[in-house]
Amino acid sequence: MRVIKVKDFVQSVADGLQFISYYHPKDFVQAMHKAYQKEASKPAKDAIAQILINSKMAAYGHRPICQDTGMVCAFVKVGMDAKLDKTDRTITELVNEGVRQAYLNQDNPLRASMVNPPHNGRKNTKDNTPAIVHIDMVPGDKIEIELAAKGGGSEFKSKFKVLNPSDSIVDWVLEMLPTMGAGWCPPGIIGIGIGGTAEKAMLLAKESLGEKIDMHEVLERGPQTLIEELRVELYHRINALGIGAQGLGGLTTVLDVKIHEYPTHAACKPVALIPNCAATRHVHFTLDGSGVAKLPVPCLEDWPDIAEVDKTQMRRVNLDDLTQADIESFKPGETLLLNGKLLTGRDAAHKRIVDMIKAGEDLPVDLKGRFIYYVGPVDPVGDEIVGPAGPTTATRMDKFTEFMLSKVGIAGMVGKAERGAQTITSIKKHKAVYLMAVGGAAYLISKSIRKARVVGFKDLGMEAIYEFEVEDMPVTVAVDSQGTSVHETGPKEWKVKIADMMT
Structure with a gap:
């Protein structure tokens, strides 16, 4: 029987979570680079460029790829002939201790996002515990651990349905993809589970x-199994939807499609779909009693050299003296470089603002005529002004938007992904604007922030209202003052273009 030290188990989990916070897997970088090279849509190509530049910066700086450093998911396979040297804590407790150490690491603190209880109260646990742990007993004398850190923007775009045995999986997936919007930050990977029960399909x-x-290897040699044939069909047909990078329209929506299956009841066909975003983070290692896991540190030459977008042809916008005429001159799909003072606010801040105004209370900062950036930044380290500070999904703020425009008087918003129909109507009615920053480029975006201070709701932590002073922060006009949304026009245009290419 092989003995594995508890301290090695915990340290390996902690090291693994730090590792994946700033290192993309090599295969992901290569696949994203291939997508960049072939992309014909300029907005999509620029977005992929930012993702790749951000990835390389994070690898060099050992700082998070994305401000949402994720919920920890651990798959632990315990060999039946393996033994821990101490048995006073469970496997789940040991994983949680590793999570705690990783997320509280002073050299690279990771954002804690877990709240408990999940309904009433919702207090942040402060150390990102507990993890979601799946344990299996397997033959052998080693312990295998697969760690993943899943951000909320991708994890909660998951879909599930029990199909009839004769129903088409392809048709269902193609029906679901457009409903997922861009909050999962494509291009990414789609995972599909077929069979078992409801919970088994999601786990698969x-x-x-x-x-x-x-996928590129499969395409080059041709599919060799029925599952590979299904993967290839889904890969081509999903990309033919034209959703593209960040939902802006383009050639690549998915880099790969993965499928696991399991036997199921004769009367049904459970199918689950879970996306992995542009902040794909996972690592696998084995503990054999010889010490802490040795993680495969990548060679920084593996990252392609991507030139930053030429800013000389872009419009610079000064937020401090922006006029209504300026806002109404912004064109759909146009890239702007923001300068000046930008306020931040997410779900909790929006709810408190609404409650305070309804109660007749004064806000801690005047929001009239200001722009709000939907972001929850990572804490800074060293001489950083702010940690990685990429956008969160704007759709979650839709329920507050009409109030924020009509009662609070904000002039515009910055976030990621699409806005709902009612929100677009409100934007048009108030001649406001919604700007989109690239999800998956958090460290790169943080370098545009020159000053940062909390100006309201300090008790909300990363959800407090900050005032950022930004310099040349790149954004795309996603909904203009006339209500034109590039998340609607872009995919429609590219779906037609791709269909024409295939004929």
């Missing part, structure tokens, strides 16, 4: 996301 989909990206 999640497990599949830990596999190596090999």
Whole structure:
């Protein structure tokens, strides 16, 4: 029987979570680079460029790829002939201790996002515990651990349905993809689980996301199994939807499609779909009693050299003296470089603002005529002004938007992903604007922030209202003052273009 030290188990989990916070897997970088090279849509190509530049910066700086450093999911396979040297804590407790150490690491603190209880109260646990842990007993004398850190923007775009045995999985997936919007930050990977029960299908989909990206290899040699044939069909047909990078329209929506299956009841066909975003983070290692896991540190030359977008042809916008005429001159899909003072606010801040105004209370900062950036930044380290500070999904703020425009008087918003129909109507009615920053480029965006201070709701932590002073922060006009949304026009245009290419 092989003995594995508890301290090695915990340290390996902590090291693994730090590792994946700033290192993309090599296969992901290569697949994203291929997508960049072939992309014909300029907005999509620029977005992929930012993702790749951000990835390389994070690898060099050992700082998070994304401000949402994720919920920890651990698949632990314990060999039946393996033994821990101490048995006073469970496997789940040991994983949680590793999570705690990783997320509280002073050299690279990671954002804690877990709240407990999940309904009433919702207090942040402060150390990102507990993890979601799946344990299996397997033959052998080693312990295998697969770690993933899943951000909320992708994890909660998951879909599930029990199909009839004769129903088409392809048709269902193609029906679901457009409903997922861009909050999962494509291009990414789609995991599909087929069979078992409801919870088993979801687990299969999640497990599949830990596999190596090999779609280009499959395409080059041709599919050799029925599952590979299904993967290839879905890959081509999903990309033919034209959703593209960040939902802006383009050639690549998915880099790969992964499928796991399991026997199921004769009367049904459970199917689950879980996306992995542009902040794909996972690592696999084995503990054999010889010490802490040795993680495969990548060679920084593996990252492609991507030139930053030429800013000389872009419009610079000064937020401090922006006029209504300026806002109404912004064109859909136009890239702007923001300068000046930008306020931040997410779900909790929006709710408190609404409650305070309804109660007749004064706000801690005047929001009239200001722009709000939907962000919850990572804490800074060293001489950083702010940690990685990428956008969160704007759709969550839709329920507050009419109030924020009509009662609070904000002039515009910055976030990621699409806005709902009612919100677009409100933007048009108030001649406001919604700007989109690239999800998956958090560290790169943080370098545009020159000053940062909390100006309201300090008790909300990363959800407090900050005032950022930004310099040349790149954004795309996603909904203009006339209500034109590039998340609607872009995919429609590219779906037609791709269909024409295939004929």
